[in-house]
Structure formats: C-alpha cells, structure tokens
Amino acid sequence: MKKQNNLNYIFTFLSLWLGMFCYSQTEITGKVKDSIGNPISYANVLLQPLDSPRILAYTSSQQDGSYNLKTDRTGEFQVVFASLGYAKKEVKITLKSQNSIEVNAVLLEEEMLLENVTIQGDRPITVKKDTIVFDADSFRRGTEVVVEDLLKNLPGVNVESDGTIKVGDREIERLMVDGDDLFEKGYKVLSKNMTADAVDKIEIYDNYSLNKLLKGIEESDRVAMNIQLKDDYKQQWFGNADLGAGGFDQFYHKNRVNLMSFGKKNKYYFLGNSNNIGVDAVGDVSQMIRPMRFNQPGSVGDGERASSLLSLYTDVPQLKRERTNFNNARLVSLNAIHNLNDNMKIRTLGFFNWDENEFFRNTTTQFVLDDDSFTNVEDFSMNKTKFLGFGKIDYTYDISDSKMLEYTGSFNNSDISSRSNLIFNTNSTIENLQDDNQQIDQKLLYTHKLNEKEVFLLSGRYINDKSPQAYRNNQFLFEELFPDAGNVEQVNQSSQNTMDFLGTEAEYKNRKANKDLIEGVIGATHRQDRLNSVFELTEENDNRLRPDGFQNLTEYRVTDIYAKGKYLYKVGDQLNITGNLEAHQLLNTLQNSNEVKQQQDLFYIQPQLGARWKFNDDNSLLGSYTYSTNNTSIIEVYENNILTNFRGFSQGFGEPTQLNASNYLLMYRLGNFGDKFFANATVNYSKNHDFFTTRSIIQQDYQISEQVLIEDQELLSVSTTVDRYLKSISSNLKLKLNYSQTDFINFVNASGAREINNQSFVYGLELRSGFLSGVNYHLGTEFRTSEVKTTQSNFSNKFSNTDNFSFLDLSYVFSDRLNMTLNTERYYFGNLNSDKNTYYFSDFSAMYTTKNKQLNFGLSAKNLFNTETFTNFSISDISTSTTSYRLLPRIIMLNANFKF
Numbered sequence: 001m002k003k004q005n006n007l008n009y010i011f012t013f014l015s016l017w018l019g020m021f022c023y024s025q026t027e028i029t030g031k032v033k034d035s036i037g038n039p040i041s042y043a044n045v046l047l048q049p050l051d052s053p054r055i056l057a058y059t060s061s062q063q064d065g066s067y068n069l070k071t072d073r074t075g076e077f078q079v080v081f082a083s084l085g086y087a088k089k090e091v092k093i094t095l096k097s098q099n100s101i102e103v104n105a106v107l108l109e110e111e112m113l114l115e116n117v118t119i120q121g122d123r124p125i126t127v128k129k130d131t132i133v134f135d136a137d138s139f140r141r142g143t144e145v146v147v148e149d150l151l152k153n154l155p156g157v158n159v160e161s162d163g164t165i166k167v168g169d170r171e172i173e174r175l176m177v178d179g180d181d182l183f184e185k186g187y188k189v190l191s192k193n194m195t196a197d198a199v200d201k202i203e204i205y206d207n208y209s210l211n212k213l214l215k216g217i218e219e220s221d222r223v224a225m226n227i228q229l230k231d232d233y234k235q236q237w238f239g240n241a242d243l244g245a246g247g248f249d250q251f252y253h254k255n256r257v258n259l260m261s262f263g264k265k266n267k268y269y270f271l272g273n274s275n276n277i278g279v280d281a282v283g284d285v286s287q288m289i290r291p292m293r294f295n296q297p298g299s300v301g302d303g304e305r306a307s308s309l310l311s312l313y314t315d316v317p318q319l320k321r322e323r324t325n326f327n328n329a330r331l332v333s334l335n336a337i338h339n340l341n342d343n344m345k346i347r348t349l350g351f352f353n354w355d356e357n358e359f360f361r362n363t364t365t366q367f368v369l370d371d372d373s374f375t376n377v378e379d380f381s382m383n384k385t386k387f388l389g390f391g392k393i394d395y396t397y398d399i400s401d402s403k404m405l406e407y408t409g410s411f412n413n414s415d416i417s418s419r420s421n422l423i424f425n426t427n428s429t430i431e432n433l434q435d436d437n438q439q440i441d442q443k444l445l446y447t448h449k450l451n452e453k454e455v456f457l458l459s460g461r462y463i464n465d466k467s468p469q470a471y472r473n474n475q476f477l478f479e480e481l482f483p484d485a486g487n488v489e490q491v492n493q494s495s496q497n498t499m500d501f502l503g504t505e506a507e508y509k510n511r512k513a514n515k516d517l518i519e520g521v522i523g524a525t526h527r528q529d530r531l532n533s534v535f536e537l538t539e540e541n542d543n544r545l546r547p548d549g550f551q552n553l554t555e556y557r558v559t560d561i562y563a564k565g566k567y568l569y570k571v572g573d574q575l576n577i578t579g580n581l582e583a584h585q586l587l588n589t590l591q592n593s594n595e596v597k598q599q600q601d602l603f604y605i606q607p608q609l610g611a612r613w614k615f616n617d618d619n620s621l622l623g624s625y626t627y628s629t630n631n632t633s634i635i636e637v638y639e640n641n642i643l644t645n646f647r648g649f650s651q652g653f654g655e656p657t658q659l660n661a662s663n664y665l666l667m668y669r670l671g672n673f674g675d676k677f678f679a680n681a682t683v684n685y686s687k688n689h690d691f692f693t694t695r696s697i698i699q700q701d702y703q704i705s706e707q708v709l710i711e712d713q714e715l716l717s718v719s720t721t722v723d724r725y726l727k728s729i730s731s732n733l734k735l736k737l738n739y740s741q742t743d744f745i746n747f748v749n750a751s752g753a754r755e756i757n758n759q760s761f762v763y764g765l766e767l768r769s770g771f772l773s774g775v776n777y778h779l780g781t782e783f784r785t786s787e788v789k790t791t792q793s794n795f796s797n798k799f800s801n802t803d804n805f806s807f808l809d810l811s812y813v814f815s816d817r818l819n820m821t822l823n824t825e826r827y828y829f830g831n832l833n834s835d836k837n838t839y840y841f842s843d844f845s846a847m848y849t850t851k852n853k854q855l856n857f858g859l860s861a862k863n864l865f866n867t868e869t870f871t872n873f874s875i876s877d878i879s880t881s882t883t884s885y886r887l888l889p890r891i892i893m894l895n896a897n898f899k900f
Helices: 002-023 147-151
Strands: 026-034 044-049 057-060 066-071 075-082 089-095 100-102 105-107 125-127 131-135 157-159 165-167 175-177 199-205 224-229 237-246 252-262 266-275 329-339 344-368 373-400 403-424 427-449 454-473 488-511 517-539 552-571 575-591 597-616 619-631 641-645 648-651 658-670 677-698 703-726 731-748 754-769 774-792 795-815 818-829 838-849 855-862 869-875 879-886 891-899
Touching: 044 066, 057 066, 075 105, 089 105, 147 157, 147 199, 252 891, 488 641, 517 641, 575 619, 731 774, 774 869, 795 869, 818 869
Parallel strands: 026 100, 026 105, 175 224, 648 703, 677 731
Antiparallel strands: 026 066, 044 057, 044 075, 075 089, 125 131, 131 199, 157 165, 199 224, 237 252, 237 891, 252 266, 266 329, 329 344, 344 373, 344 879, 373 403, 403 427, 427 454, 454 488, 488 517, 517 552, 552 575, 575 597, 597 619, 619 658, 641 648, 658 677, 677 703, 703 731, 731 754, 754 774, 774 795, 795 818, 818 838, 838 855, 855 891, 869 879
8 A cells, every 4th residue: 555655646746747847838839931921831840959950849830831839948949940942941049938939931942953953851751652751860759779769759650568560550561771671570679679879760661562573563551661771870880789787686687789780782780688687689589480471472381380289378467578577588689681783682590599587476266167166276486498599591583673583491499498386286296398399491482573564473382390398297186087097206298299381372463454453373282290299197116107098199181272363343543342262172181099091172162252442541441251261280180188287188179170260350440640640440250150169177186178169159359449649739649449259158077068258348548748858758548357258057157357557658858968767557456355456566767878979877777666476367267367476576777878
C-alpha cells in the first residue's frame, strides 16, 4: 500500500506538471502570402534558434495561408518560412511569457535555372505516389539513442514492445539502409542497435515488391522502410560504443559496440553486445533463420521446419520479458554487402549468440473437473545455457535488365542445455533437457521479365532440419500408469525429429492493359519426416524398461503436385474482384513402428473469392471467402504416446487425414497511414469442418491426452483500431478494441463431450505527444477480460477474469545537452487477493551530452520500487492458475556512450 501511495503522488505531480507545461505554451500565428497578396498553402513554417539549424517546432500553412505554431520556449529565435518556388524568409522574434504572437510573411518568387539547379523541399514530411519521406531531424526529441527510438516519433508508425515495426496496421517487410537490406525480417537487430544520429531521412514504401522485377506487375499490399544516411556518415567507417555498470546485490553491466560503413560498393555492419540486465538485443532471431513469406513469389518452402517435442516453459504473460530475464548474454553479428560490379551482389550474414538464463516461478493450479477437484503446487527454477550460430549468404546476379538469378544458402546450429529444480507437491524433481537443432537451407530463384506486363519465375528449394532432444527426470510420477514397474529411479526420453524438404515452382504473371492481373503457378513439393522417440524407466538395478505404447518410430512422406490460377478483375479504379482456384494431387505414405504402411491418394480443390472496393482515396472495404484443406503433419500422425512435460503425455492420431475449413474476412479502412485520422475494422469468422481435439485423463500426478478428430469448431474475431491526431495538443490518440470467441468440444476423464466457449475482450487507448521540445508523454491503459464456459450433461462451470495494464512515459529535454525519461507501469489482476493484485514498476534514465557531442554520460535505474515478485492469474476450461515470478532487482547504472 505504501508503494501504491507513493506512485499515486508521483502520477499526480507529473500530471500537474504536464498540465502547467501545456498551459504555458506560446502560440505563434500569422499568414503566408506572395508578393501580390495571394495566400501560399503548404508552406513550411519552422521555429529555430538563432545560432543553430535545429528545428524546435514546425507546421505547414493551410489553404488560406494561415498557420499556428506552439512552443514553451522563451528567448530570441527565428521563424523560417520556406516553400518551393519562393525565396526562404527568416524573421527574428523574442518570446517572453505572452500567450500569443503574430508573425506574417510575404515570400518573393525565386528565379531558377533548371539546367544546373536541383530543387529540394524542406518539408518534414514529403508524400510521393507510393512513398512517404520523413526528415529525421524534424522528429528528434533529444532522447533518441537507437533507430527504434527515432521511429517511435513518426506519425503513423508503431513500434511494439517487442520491437516489431508497423506502418498503420501492417508490419514492415524490410528495414534497409541506403537501399540495401541486411537482415530481412530480422530487422530488429538493426533497429535496436544502430545509432539514431546517422539517420537523415526515413522512407516508407507502400505497395512494395521484394523482387524488383515484379514492381508494377504484382499486386502488393506490403510496406518497407529505408534509412537514408547523413552525408557525414557515408563512405566512411563510424560507430558508437555504450558502456554501463552498476548494481547493488551483484555487478550488472551492459556493453554494446556498433561499427559500420555504408559505401556504394561495400556495406559493413559489425555488432557486439553483452549484458546481464535482461535486455534482448536482437528481437526474434527466428525471423532471420526461418523467414515467413506466405503467398509471395518465390517463397516455396517457407514455414517448413522440424518441430521439437518437449520444452521447459519459461514464458511470462503480459509482463515485459526483460523484467524476468536473468541473463548473461553475449552477441556478435558480422554482416556485409558487396556490390562486385553493376550486375552482381553478395550479402553475407553471421550471427553468434551465447547466453545463460535463470528463471523462477511458483504456480498453484486448482483443477475443477466434473468427477474430481484437486490442487497442484509447483516451485520451479531453471538454469539454461545456449549457443546459437547462424550463417547466411545471398547472391544476386542481374543477367540483364530483365533477367535475374538469386541464390540463398544458410546454416543454423543451436545447442541448448537446461537444468531445472522443480518441487512438485513437496516432492523434489530434477529435470535435464538437451535440445539441439541443425538446419541447412538452400534456395534458387530465376526471374525473367518478359516485357513491361509479363514476368516468369522459377524457384527451387531444399531444406534439411534436425531437432534431437534428450530428457532426464529423477522423479517417478507415473505409478498408476506403470503399476508393474519396480523401484524406478529415473525417467528418460530421447527423440529426434528430422525433416527433408524438396520443392519447385514455376510462376507466371501478366498485367493486362486494363490493369487486370492473370497469375498461374504449377509446382511440386516432397517432404519426408522421420520421428523417433524412446521412453525409458530406469530401475535401481539399472534395469531399463521401455513400456509398450510409449515408443515411436514414424516415417511420413507427403508429395503435393499442384496448380494454382488467379485472376484479378478491375472495375474502374474503385473495385477489384479476385478469384483464386487451387488443385492439389496429394500422395501420403505413413509408416509407424508396426511397419504397416498407410497410403493415401487424394485430389482436392481449394477455391477463394475476394473483393476490394475503394470508395475514394480514404475509404476501402475488403471481403473474402476461402475454403481450405490442410494436410496433417508429423506432430499429428505419430502413433503412440510422447512425453511433452514432466507429468504429461500426448498421443498422435496415427493415420494421415485432412482438415477442412471455411474462412470469411471483412475489413474496412478509413484513411491512410500518416493521416490525421486513420481507422481500421476487421471481422474474421472461421469454421473448421474437421479439427483435432483431445481426449484426456487428468489426475493429480499425471496427464495423458490423445488426439481425436471431430467436426465443427468455430472461431470469431473482431478488431478495431482508431488513430486520431489532435492538433490542439499536438498528440496522437489511439483506440483499440478486440473481441474473440472460440467454440469447440473436448473430452476429460472418460466423460461425455464437453462444450467449451472461450471469449476474450481487449480494449484500451493510448495518447502520445509530438512536441518538438520540452516535455513529451506517452500514456495508455488496456483492459483484458477472459471468460470460459464449460457445459456437459451432468456438469457445467464458468470462469471469468479481468486484468488491467496502464502506463505513463515522460521525457523532458532540458537543452541540446541534457534530457531525461521516466517510464511507469501498473498491472492489476482481478481474481487475485487484494494484497497481490496490483503491481507498480518505474524506470528512469538521464543523459548528458558533451559540447562536441561525441561523448554522452548517463544514469539509468530499472525497477525503482524494487518489486521482487510478480503474480498473475489465468483460466482454462479445466483449471484456474496463480503464478508468481521472481523479478530482477532494482538496478542503478552509470552509462557512457562514445561516438566515433
């Protein structure tokens, strides 16, 4: 309660401070006209210091030439008026404590000889046909360290808590530097580490084509981002080093080194990072290793991988990962692009990550079943060491202006060793898991642009993926399952899942003169999976038992020969109608440990129909219907039981089959990203005509489930987001509402069918300021409500829960050389006791820049309230769980940043 009162005082003080700041702003108004008195619209109006090019505030004139500019500064400044075709004008002003001042300007036409003159605009935002260009200096607040910090200031750009970058509601495909892409979907390595000082312009490409020869032919809704460097950073080596040290209970550190050179022919980017304060320096590296590019040209084989069978759960719902990530991470990334000549380019990427993690949680789970109720208590701690090495080479050869050959080869190797100490219902359990993975991926793509309207693509791919695991547990919890076993001292399971994939595709696209698009694809893929699992009980005399029904030796081969046809019909510029038809000839061969082969020969068709109606430039409606058939995977068709956690087994279906589904999508969009108002609403309804559910036996010491094929599962989701720029307070308001519902059936403890209804509501708002100086804020709140209903003939139950997350982030720029930020968070969990249902966190940082701006000094503090544990609540159709996590303690560090 004391922490709550303290935070309430802080929130009240900061709110009053922010309110006084907004109230004390000076308003600069006026009109911009030409020499004969006509208003000049869209002229840039900038407020700058007299001795510095830095932009303190900016706006643009309206249709009538009027403008409105706000600032909290006092002293002598200059108002700069600039517009294409006119000479720039500077007006000196003195700002005191007055509420308003009027500054008018008359701009004179400027004569220019177009022969040797390049005309450039000074606008903060420039809009072209498919490109928006942001002037980076116009959006700096003074607190930016890395590129990710700068992107958060751009209107229409959202950087999520995990580093995912979205433009409007779409994630970017690439983050490039001067037109070259280093990391593809693994762009977080760049955005989380590259210095923001080097950025001159940020370009956003709409309707982006990953293959340059497809531009203008394919129908693309993708977006990409490009960083243009300042001239001082081109053609030379530059970088920065961050050093931080501090702590109370132990020594904490964070170190980062960036070294890069972006020339015309060669680009290099070297990154080193080490820390033990929970920071993830690279984001989701799986996007680099296994990029997902579904339904994109040349993407045959994307998403194909060998899955692991068993894992030690370490996720933390809702809370930021870095608060529970007891780590000791070391990272080295070596990346280069070589333009060998005008026609050949080689890109190399090397990535090495070492880490040691510790994780702690305590869970109390109350099972509420129709025939029994019991409670399990788990006190879990884990130590994990891992090594990840990844190498990739891309070779691009422009055979001619219309022909291109691309080769991509990658190798990935990971080695993860985990040891956990689990006290389960007062019994001590030691788990050991060795989890390895090795993947080789080779891809070749040939593109031939036949003419300006036609293109042909031919691609081939080979993937080999291995995921061996070795698990050991010194506690025997399965006496009821194996009553004939003697004095068992240890439980073991070794497994290996190996996948080989071969695929080829030929694709043709033809953009007609009336803008209709014809697409055709023929292809063939072959995937072979081999799953081997051995489950053993080791008795005290070292006698090893391998129980029947718990061993698997499965080989699954799937050959898919297919043809796809798609036609895009354009009705004027407003309406697009799309028809898509796929025909598949499927050959399945499954052989389990009983050596009996099951073969399946199946032909099926998948239709899709869609329409996009663009009422005008700001309104569009999209709808689609898809009937899909999905073939079962190796994880679904193995025959016997596999251990999936320390007390649970899962049994596969045992035969190949297909799952059919219908999907309906309706989406409405109002406005475009970067507009002052943008809204997006989506309704998605799916009906799985066939789906896998579980028939489970749930006892206090163990759980065993088998997959059962039944009919009719329904899923409904509705999501709405609204972005509104509030000019009166120079802030962006974002509202969101999500609703989802799932209806399905399962079976528990030999009972009849249990009808399950899951509902989830998420609603909240955010408000982010866009002041160019002084205080900036970002605040928001989000509510999450979950409800689970269970109904069967002799038993019904209902669980519900509502949680809330709120935050307030403040930054203050005292001057060009001093700034600070304060981040606060509040978590509330509805079904917990009052002494454990509310948690507060606060982080603080301050940075001082020396006069030459090459050296920065800082102070940072994480978890100021020194919150030691975090407890949340979750529900399911069979249980309610309360889980407590141990958190990193308060960490106060001194930091230094050196630029070179």
